């Protein structure tokens with residue numbers, strides 16, 4: 001045929017078939033052809049690590065605008081796809097969510113020999129069991145209701161007295177907020193609260209702060225492990241190891257104690273009981289001491305800085321908008337007064353405060369890039385193919401600050417956007433600070449309970465004012481895993497003292 005001998009003809013046919021398979025059918029070719037665009041040229045070995053800004057919020061916003069809802073960056077040789085916009089985030093985490101349930105491995109877990117342990121970074125059946133067991137235990141504690149609310153309320157009472165002790169002195173109260181919020185999680189886990197001066201709790205809280213602050217640099221080691229060995233701990237692997245070890249040591253003390261505690265008294269004893277029940281019933285289970293330890297570390301890590309930063313942001317926005325504080329006081333005085341503490345039943349009758357909390361969460365967007373996911377198979381998103389093994393960043397910030405959703409004043413603090421014209425709270429489905437889908441924030445109800453009980457009690461008792469007239473604190477943030485306001489001072493004026501409310 002065409003003057004070709006049979007062997008040559010067969011070879012050419014095989015080559016052409018191979019070529020068409022490669023170009024049109026194989027996953028590698030699909031992904032190569034249809035990968036989301038890469039806004040910055042990746043360097044060999046380093047990828048885009050050097051071109052990412054320290055705080056990439058603005059950079060991602062720009063790239064989203066230029067390249068659409070999906071764009072690619074490279075961490076070392078690893079492809080990372082950033083998913084933007086409400087529709088695309090829903091498509092990836094909800095409708096196609098089963099393909100994005102896993103997380104990429106994290107170096108911090110490797111460093112302490114806990115790569116496949118615990119909850120927040122685990123994958124597959126072990127993650128599923130850790131998540132359902134944790135949810136069940138929290139539910140038994142009265143998630144969002146009585147028992148949990150009581151624990152939070154108890155902590156809030158100590159917190160309010162601590163603020164009153166400042167006697168109106170200009171103080172940076174972020175640390176006090178952080179300690180109090182950590183105490184809530186600690187009391188769930190070990191069944192008791194710690195005094196504000198307890199050295200163990202202080203060390204544990206500092207380890208969470210350290211973990212979050214060095215996580216960004218350390219993330220580079222996930223993709224280029226050799227960076228770990230550079231001199232001077234340039235990529236924070238030693239600091240990370242230190243922080244995780246401190247956190248582990250904090251809980252280790254309570255492990256043996258829990259043997260004598262009643263199940264249900266604290267998280268540790270309940271978890272151990274659930275494991276015993278499964279073993280007695282002859283079920284296979286991944287519940288183990290190692291998984292328990294890592295789950296506790298995950299709860300403390302995920303559940304403290306997120307909530308305490310949100311409270312700090314809310315207070316900071318209020319300092320910038322004294323008229324909002326006036327309205328909160330008015331509402332609280334009418335609905336609750338000063339003769340009793342606010343409780344969860346008051347929430348539906350405090351829509352303005354609820355709107356203020358939601359607006360603070362929206363604008364602060366404290367976990368702007370959520371926690372990374374991993375594609376467990378090839379997935380089509382929009383007109384692109386996301387290949388198996390790709391790391392995925394759901395850019396929640398792109399939704400929470402989207403002017404098409406929130407209007408041209410999306411960058412402003414305006415609680416009224418969460419209110420209907422009759423003053424009731426307006427539900428906005430695009431309000432997703434806790435992410436969406438089967439692997440969204442496990443502590444959402446705990447966080448909402450804390451935010452409401454802390455902030456309602458704070459505004460009931462205090463008027464928050466600038467450290468000195470005209471001394472408006474900056475809205476700058478430090479950025480690690482979460483967005484934390486830069487240190488600022490505030491004066492907490494006790495409304496129980498005469499003349500404070502009117503002044």
Ligand code: HEM
Pocket residue numbers: 119120121131185298299302303304306307310366367370371372433434435436439440441442443444446447
């Ligand atoms: C305002 C406070 C909080 C915010 C904004 C927040 C936000 C988030 C976000 C965005 C994620 C990632 C979800 C995803 O991958 O789709 C997450 C995960 C998680 N959060 Fe929260 N969170 C908060 C408070 C809490 C609290 C109080 C707890 C614990 C009681 C908690 C426990 C967790 C856990 C365990 C995960 C990992 C879930 C998993 O991998 O299955 N969070 N959170």
